[in-house]
Amino acid sequence: MTAGQRQFIVLDLNHGGLLISSKLAGHGYRVTAVDVYGTLPKETFSDLPAGVEVVSKPPLPDKNAVIITPVHLDPNYPVLAKARSQGNTIYSHHYITGQILRKEGIFSQAKVIEITGVKAKTSTATLLARILSFKEKVILHTTRGIEYLSENQHIMLHKGLSITPASILEVVNIVREQEIEPSVYVLEESLGTTGTGQMGILTTLNPDYRIASNSKWASEAKWQIMQHPVVIMNHQDTGLIENNTKTEIITFANGNQNADLNSRISGETISITYDEKNIDCKLQPGYNPEEYAIAFAASTCAGLRAGADPHDIQKTFEGFSGLEGRMRQVEFQQRRLIDNSSSGLDIDSARSAIEMGLDKSAKNVLIIGEHAAQVCEGFAPENVQILLSEYKQFLDHVILIGKRMEKLSSQNIIHRKNLQEGLECALSLTDSRDTIISCVKCFR
Numbered sequence: 001m002t003a004g005q006r007q008f009i010v011l012d013l014n015h016g017g018l019l020i021s022s023k024l025a026g027h028g029y030r031v032t033a034v035d036v037y038g039t040l041p042k043e044t045f046s047d048l049p050a051g052v053e054v055v056s057k058p059p060l061p062d063k064n065a066v067i068i069t070p071v072h073l074d075p076n077y078p079v080l081a082k083a084r085s086q087g088n089t090i091y092s093h094h095y096i097t098g099q100i101l102r103k104e105g106i107f108s109q110a111k112v113i114e115i116t117g118v119k120a121k122t123s124t125a126t127l128l129a130r131i132l133s134f135k136e137k138v139i140l141h142t143t144r145g146i147e148y149l150s151e152n153q154h155i156m157l158h159k160g161l162s163i164t165p166a167s168i169l170e171v172v173n174i175v176r177e178q179e180i181e182p183s184v185y186v187l188e189e190s191l192g193t194t195g196t197g198q199m200g201i202l203t204t205l206n207p208d209y210r211i212a213s214n215s216k217w218a219s220e221a222k223w224q225i226m227q228h229p230v231v232i233m234n235h236q237d238t239g240l241i242e243n244n245t246k247t248e249i250i251t252f253a254n255g256n257q258n259a260d261l262n263s264r265i266s267g268e269t270i271s272i273t274y275d276e277k278n279i280d281c282k283l284q285p286g287y288n289p290e291e292y293a294i295a296f297a298a299s300t301c302a303g304l305r306a307g308a309d310p311h312d313i314q315k316t317f318e319g320f321s322g323l324e325g326r327m328r329q330v331e332f333q334q335r336r337l338i339d340n341s342s343s344g345l346d347i348d349s350a351r352s353a354i355e356m357g358l359d360k361s362a363k364n365v366l367i368i369g370e371h372a373a374q375v376c377e378g379f380a381p382e383n384v385q386i387l388l389s390e391y392k393q394f395l396d397h398v399i400l401i402g403k404r405m406e407k408l409s410s411q412n413i414i415h416r417k418n419l420q421e422g423l424e425c426a427l428s429l430t431d432s433r434d435t436i437i438s439c440v441k442c443f444r
């Protein structure tokens with residue numbers, strides 16, 4: 001956003017490009033917004049400022065144009081390839097969103113904590129927001145939606161917003177409409193952070209995966225987090241840091257004595273050690289606390305650094321009963337449901353859910369797959385096939401979700417389009433006290 005650079009080409013309107021285009025035009029820049037996938041209906045563009053031209057055919061950029069692209073876009077996309085060859089300035093959606101937030105002073109009256117990583121983002125963000133809400137007015141943005149938390153309130157303000165970096169701009173708009181003045185924002189983001197605010201949290205870089213048409217690793221994008229003055233990160237990932245001189249790094253781990261904070265889960269208790277101090281908590285039954293190990297440790301580490309009272313951390317953990325879609329055992333129309341369907345699902349978590357749910361004295365039905373239209377990283381069918389072969393003798397029925405699962409084979413297979421149809425089917429196949437194990441990768 002340097003003076004004199006008056007033309008921007010914004011790529012990928014599906015993942016935040018519309019919001020970025022609108023903001024840039026509002027600052028007086030000429031913007032060409034490129035519908036990379038050609039899928040957005042015309043009415044989507046009706047509210048854009050006059051300074052935005054929307055096109056679906058990739059324009060060839062002149063040498064002075066600034067290119068704005070998501071980190072996951074194919075680097076051989078014509079606009080990007082041409083821009084690299086002639087030396088254009090290229091910024092990521094993450095970077096430009098951060099620049100807009102700073103230029104407008106949007107968070108001048110609030111603390112901001114950004115969270116990224118492969119696993120445990122939503123649970124870490126949620127636990128941290130609950131910890132801070134004892135003394136702060138907190139806006140929490142995750143795959144669950146936008147929530148407002150304070151000591152006496154917990155309100156869902158909005159559902160269905162993505163966690164692309166540009167969505168932060170919409171989060172701010174929605175909060176302003178509600179006339180809320182939060183003191184803290186806790187923001188979950190995909191594939192890195194914008195660098196806004198004092199603190200970033202990196203839950204884990206593993207398991208890593210390829211992005212941008214297999215041209216780079218997702219972990220490369222997530223290292224944007226090092227723009228923050230303070231970074232809370234998993235101790236196992238510190239070996240990948242190079243040439244850090246500006247960032248204060250605080251590490252957490254489960255049982256690693258070298259980390260700044262260690263947590264140990266034993267049954268339904270957790271013990272957290274830091275600075276020769278301890279926090280001991282008795283956890284609620286009804287979910288698998290081991291699946292929240294990263295979230296417990298990361299949220300404690302961040303909470304303490306943000307000034308939280310250790311007693312508030314203890315109260316939060318002792319009152320926590322798991323999150324919807326993340327290793328919870330609940331009653332569902334007189335059936336036992338292992339609810340593990342969320343955007344953070346991976347094959348190891350699915351295996352844990354099956355192990356948690358199998359009941360030899362009852363019928364067991366597994367719902368597994370992906371709602372592909374809703375997830376950035378898929379759920380590899382070949383891994384699902386291996387899982388089915390391991391557990392087929394214990395499963396009475398398998399309900400596969402999503403188009404990519406249609407070619408898989410196993411006994412008693414049924415195909416359905418989405419989680420809701422899968423649950424309806426599972427109900428028809430079971431009686432009271434039977435078990436349904438739900439492992440669908442989707443946003444909820």
